[in-house]
Amino acid sequence: MVSEGRSVDATSAPVSRTLESAGFVHLIARADGDALAASGLLARALAERGTPFQVSVDRTVTARTARVRDREPAADDVTLAIGAIDADVARLETADRSATLAALDCVRDLETTPEPVLALAGLVAADIEPGAGESEWVLETATERGLVSRRPGVAVPTADLVDGIAHSTRLLGPWSGDVDATREALTGLGVALDAPDTLEADDHRAIGSAVALDVIGADEATVTAAETIQRALRPYATPDHAFDTVGGFADVLEATARTEPGTGAALAMGHDVDESARVAWREYGRRAHAALEGASTSRYDGLFVVEFDDGPVEAVARIAAAFRSPEPTVLAVSKGRRSSTNGTGEAAIVTRSDDPLGATIEGVARELGHESDTAPEYDVGHRRGYLRYDTTRDDETIIETVRELR
Incomplete structure (x- = not known):
């Protein structure tokens, strides 16, 4: 324990x-x-x-x-x-x-x-x-120190809004993960996308409105999508910072913490690793959106399950909970590093409720460890949990275990 x-x-x-x-x-x-x-x-x-x-x-x-x-x-x-x-x-x-x-x-x-x-x-x-x-x-x-100021638009880490919107894990639209599709979606706005320094408040406002409409209007969007998108609009801009908005910086911190922890730690300490962090963030967002795009989903009472071949499970679970899940809790299961005989499975749980996840995560890890030579590893954070396990058990077993303990 x-x-x-x-x-x-x-x-x-x-x-x-x-x-x-x-x-x-x-x-x-x-x-x-x-x-x-x-x-x-x-x-x-x-x-x-x-x-x-x-x-x-x-x-x-x-x-x-x-x-x-x-x-x-x-x-x-x-x-x-x-x-x-x-x-x-x-x-x-x-x-x-x-x-x-x-x-x-x-x-x-x-x-x-x-x-x-x-x-x-x-x-x-x-x-x-x-x-x-x-x-x-x-x-x-x-x-008061002039480090942040609120403006219209979308919270992304890059001055290049096409790049930022395409790779953000705080957004989900039909263009997510695809730079060309994002550019096409924004081109008709009459905004100078290639000259971000010239954009006025009305330009940012037009981009924010277009993004919000695409997010809310997606066929699979849930009621929570309308609530979530509000947190990504009217960002706090950071004119003298390496990342263009507070929300965008948060997205980069999440990405580097999961995939490049050394870079993430250096970034948080203030070292000059901004470009390496942006590279990690782009890849994290691209993989998360590709995984969600190709995933299969199933719905149970209180639980929405997202299964995919490979991708960052925490990001997929968080995006699905915010924009796609009709249930309060999401289980994301990745099969990318698993084989039919021996391998590693990963799963993440994200919930919109305030019910603690600790007992659920520990219980699932305990159940998965019964038939494995290696004890599963796990972690628990605020409204989220992570599992990594060496197992040959099928996805249905993982799902049923979570359903029973959640």
């Missing part, structure tokens, strides 16, 4: 106090945009204080736990987990808050200044609207 680590509460020393006295800090982060942003915020604070540190990003509880057990820390070393871990270490994230919010508290306690754009992108990755609730001060700070 996974341990959440030593949660910080009123009876234990705050994480910030632990970090203040550390001679070296090992940050171990869950592989998603929220945790990646949190690791970057903390790493920057440690660098500002002159504290040596290391950042690791791993996709499963098992992998993060192994990193802890493989190290021989010095007496003044501190290991801080951002996400679930099966080891007796301090854990930043609390059960009912995003990692980014928890990291912001810690950074301010350390009397260092958090990077507002990174923080806002982490909040978006955690499905928190910038400026909502506890994050109001972050948005105000970024706005």
Whole structure:
């Protein structure tokens, strides 16, 4: 059974106090945009204080736990987990808050200044609207410093809107994953797509309207598509940042966390890896949309299943939950690395409800491990979970197991 680590509460020393006295800090982060942003915020604070540190990003509880057990820390070393871990270490994230919010508290306690754009992108990755609730001060700070400004249009990371809209995993339209189709869809608007620096507010507004109509008007679009697309419109532009909008930056954080964690960690720390991150993001979006386009789907009471040959399961599950699923929970199953005799299966679960997924993910992993020599690996995040398993069991078994435990 996974341990959440030593949660910080009123009876234990705050994480910030632990970090203040550390001679070296090992940050171990869950592989998603929220945790990646949190690791970057903390790493920057440690660098500002002159504290040596290391950042690791791993996709499963098992992998993060192994990193802890493989190290021989010095007496003044501190290991801080951002996400679930099966080891007796301090854990930043609390059960009912995003990692980014928890990291912001810690950074301010350390009397260092958090990077507002990174923080806002982490909040978006955690499905928190910038400026909502506890994050109001972050948005105000970024706005006062001229780091963000709201404008019409679509939240993408690139100045090239065709590129951004085609590869975004925060959008789903008939053109998704296809640059040529995206360009064709936008050409009739009379907008100078090849000269993004010349676009006026009305141009961005026209593009946003066209994208929204295509998303909502798709034959398979669900009611939730109309709600989801609103979060991708009227973005917070970032005029002096490597990525053009906060929402676009969040998309890049998600992509690199899953597929290029070293690049993602470097990006969150502020290193010059922007172009490598964009390459990873494009490929992530292209593969996710291609997988969803060729997937087979089935519907059960409360569960929508998406099966495909190969692709990033977390992105496919998230996109399907936002734009295609008539049920609150989505199970995405990839068969790309599986064979008839021995191989690896991957699955992801995303839910729109607030019901915790931890017990479901652990239960599925336990069931899948009964007939396997290798224990399945898994991870749990906010409204999402991930499974990787060595098994010859067919997809129906995976689906039935999830249905029984969900």
